[in-house]
Amino acid sequence: MVHRPRLTRARLLAGLIAAGSFVVASGASAQSDEEGFPIDHETIRARCAACHLPDSEGRMSRISFERKTPEGWQGSLQRMISLNGVTLAPEEAREIVKYLSDQQGLAPEELRPGLFEVEKRMIDHRYLADTDVEFTCIQCHSMGRVITQRRTREEWELLMSTHRGYYPLADFQAFLRMGPTPDQPGPDGEPPDTRQPMERAVDHLSEVFPLHTPEWAAWSATMRPPRLEGTWVMSGHWPGRGALYGTVTMGGGGEQDAFVTRASYTFPGTGETVTRRGRGLVYTGYQWRGRSFESDEADGAMREVMLVERGMNEISGRWFRGDYDEIGMDVRLTRLAGSPVVAGVHPRALQLGGGEREVRIFGAGFADGVGPGDVDLGPGLTVNRVVSASSEEIALNVTLAPDAVPGGRDVFVGGATLAQAVVVHDGVDRIQVLPRTGMARVGGIVFPKGYQQFEAVAFDDGPDGRPSSDDDLELGPVEVDWSLEEYAATFDDNDIEFVGSIDQTGLFVPAADGPNPDRDRNRNNVGDVWVVATLVQDDNGDRPLRARAHLVVTVPLYLLFDAGANVSTGASPDPAASPNGRGSRTPGPNPGMGGSPK
Amino acid sequence: MALKPINRKADRMVTYLANQGDVPEAEQMAGPVGPAAGAVEGGADENAEDVVALGGRLPEVPEIPHIPLGCSLVFAPGWEVDEAGGTAGLCQPVERDLFDCHLACFWPAHVPDQLNHSPDWTGKCAAAQNDWRKLEMIFP
Known part of the structure; x- marks a missing residue:
């Protein structure tokens, strides 16, 4: 990455004054010779053509030369409504987003690297294809926004112009070089790159993310309305609550690509069972956007973002809620089509030693009258008897041989199999806190709290006895004692006294927003702390195992470009509900487009 | 009552002053020698934690500053985190x-x-x- 000087606002203002009417050409604006997509949608032509003039081929300026996710198109419409005076009825907006997402969307292969963006995962993303371009873009937003779009070169140039027009300081924050033009060859001996950062970004993005790609050509040729009706076996993981297993039943939603759902799942670790009803709409033939509600109450509302795999037998993604979309679970659905499906085993980790134990297998389609001979848990594991059995759960009495070889076991049940469903180990050797770095936001008075859930995962060091080597066995989440420790970044800041607290499920709850009069210089309740997990093993007298993660407790966001929060999922089961837990907080100038309040 | 040096560097300074500058400069840089060595030998363990944040190797420290999703890291300060990946450099109160x-x-x-x-x-x-x-x- 090119080193750039630190930019403070004071320096920035000085730069503005000195720069005066500093103008840099925004690059060639040659007419694109690529063909855009004709718009064959009456509402778009009626409501958008005043500005986006159609040509003789039915192509409309700008619109025809981009491809995006539903969230991307929704964001464009929101901007048109907010800043350009467009008025659209909610149903018109839904029509437009659906049409454009289907006709000018992304192929599954194109979306996959940017899934974290639409699934709202807080990850440490690295864009390695061009770190300078990454540097330019992530000054203000995630790189996920960029890599989930496709445009002609002219459109990428216009995107830059839009940024510069709406946010003039972007020139000095990211788009223009702060410093002299390089005039010396680089380390590789090549001539210096004298392009401005935004010119380099246009060059790169128009090459890597063009409008037309083989992936889109192939997908758009085979894309069709998905056939998802039926029963799906559900497995998932909710950090802090553990694994979950159940089923999802999907039925037609009354219009093309729309479905109604009923999900029922159990957390084996706690025994808690949850039932949800919801709706979903599939964009571009594979992008599931849904909302579901727990027991018809809005409080349990979750958004569902999933990807339907080719073949339509697997669906995976994330269900989430929270003001910052920070609470949720990973979900995988497998179609139940005649033969049984194994979703998982609880407990998954079986420690050597001890006598008989109970193991439960979760899934669906298990045959009546299953016997011990129908289940194979692998070498060293003997099924003594079936304790209870239903079509979705089999409880077994199992003996683990003292000399069983530690390692993962595939499980077979009546013709169904699940790889690495059980792991045999000889004790926990270390634990790790996930995520290794987390972020929470102060809130609760005016702005919402941003929570951070942590989880402790146990490991067996494996046959070589060395930690963090390739043969380590992951044993899954374990219950630990949670605590906070000071992160010694600044002398005597006592962050730990102000930032908030962590409960014994690993959920960090940040302190209140606003200046804190009890703190030096009225500082907010922000700070850096260690989140420490301690596992006391009482069976061998070993000293407790400890692990920790870095937690940043920081300031709120004061606006959310969260277009995804409102992407239509068909008719809401409860129009008065607050589907994402944002309560009745006043939206900005955007009239709700999704038919349900934020 | 004499003040106790809070860490090794302070201990070296106390020892240096006590010896009125007898310790050669090169040895000061390398660490305590002669009488100072004994003093630090005895106090090393009890003082070791004083300097752990400066020179100690902390386990499980992320190799690189974390860049949370949607966060910008490079301004001074950034929005969510400062250049060091923490909050000390943020404008406060926000x-x-x-x-x-x-x-x-x-x-x-x-x-x-x-x-x-x-x-x-x-x-x-x-x-x-x-x-x-x-x-x-x-x-x-």
Whole structure:
């Protein structure tokens, strides 16, 4: 990455004054010779053509030369409504987003690297294809926004112009070089790159993310309305609550690509069972956007973002809620089509030693009258008897041989199999806190709290006895004692006294927003702390195992470009509900487009 | 009662002063020698934790500063984190800085911008440090 000087606002203002009417050409604006997509949608032509003039081929300026996710198109419409005076009825907006997402969307292969963006995962993303371009873009937003779009070169140039027009300081924050033009060859001996950062970004993005790609050509040729009706076996993981297993039943939603759902799942670790009803709409033939509600109450509302795999037998993604979309679970659905499906085993980790134990297998389609001979848990594991059995759960009495070889076991049940469903180990050797770095936001008075859930995962060091080597066995989440420790970044800041607290499920709850009069210089309740997990093993007298993660407790966001929060999922089961837990907080100038309040 | 050196460096300084500069400069740089060595030998363990944050190897420290999703790291300070990946360099309290951010569109993805989306965001709020409860979250 090119080193750039630190930019403070004071320096920035000085730069503005000195720069005066500093103008840099925004690059060639040659007419694109690529063909855009004709718009064959009456509402778009009626409501958008005043500005986006159609040509003789039915192509409309700008619109025809981009491809995006539903969230991307929704964001464009929101901007048109907010800043350009467009008025659209909610149903018109839904029509437009659906049409454009289907006709000018992304192929599954194109979306996959940017899934974290639409699934709202807080990850440490690295864009390695061009770190300078990454540097330019992530000054203000995630790189996920960029890599989930496709445009002609002219459109990428216009995107830059839009940024510069709406946010003039972007020139000095990211788009223009702060410093002299390089005039010396680089380390590789090549001539210096004298392009401005935004010119380099246009060059790169128009090459890597063009409008037309083989992936889109192939997908758009085979894309069709998905056939998802039926029963799906559900497995998932909710950090802090553990694994979950159940089923999802999907039925037609009354219009093309729309479905109604009923999900029922159990957390084996706690025994808690949850039932949800919801709706979903599939964009571009594979992008599931849904909302579901727990027991018809809005409080349990979750958004569902999933990807339907080719073949339509697997669906995976994330269900989430929270003001910052920070609470949720990973979900995988497998179609139940005649033969049984194994979703998982609880407990998954079986420690050597001890006598008989109970193991439960979760899934669906298990045959009546299953016997011990129908289940194979692998070498060293003997099924003594079936304790209870239903079509979705089999409880077994199992003996683990003292000399069983530690390692993962595939499980077979009546013709169904699940790889690495059980792991045999000889004790926990270390634990790790996930995520290794987390972020929470102060809130609760005016702005919402941003929570951070942590989880402790146990490991067996494996046959070589060395930690963090390739043969380590992951044993899954374990219950630990949670605590906070000071992160010694600044002398005597006592962050730990102000930032908030962590409960014994690993959920960090940040302190209140606003200046804190009890703190030096009225500082907010922000700070850096260690989140420490301690596992006391009482069976061998070993000293407790400890692990920790870095937690940043920081300031709120004061606006959310969260277009995804409102992407239509068909008719809401409860129009008065607050589907994402944002309560009745006043939206900005955007009239709700999704038919349900934020 | 003599003050106890709080760490090895302080101990070396005390020893140096006690010896009135007899310790050669090169040896000062290398570490305690002669009488000072004994003093630090005895005190090394009890003082070791004093300098752990400076020279000790902390386990499980992330190799690189964390860049949370949607966060920018490079400004001084950044929005969520400063250049070091922490919060020490943030403008504090943040309310003191909000109006500047609003007027200058300095953090267009974090603070409502006065130029386009939210010209009246601060209309009910004369001084953010006092009236910050009158601000609203904006969904542009």
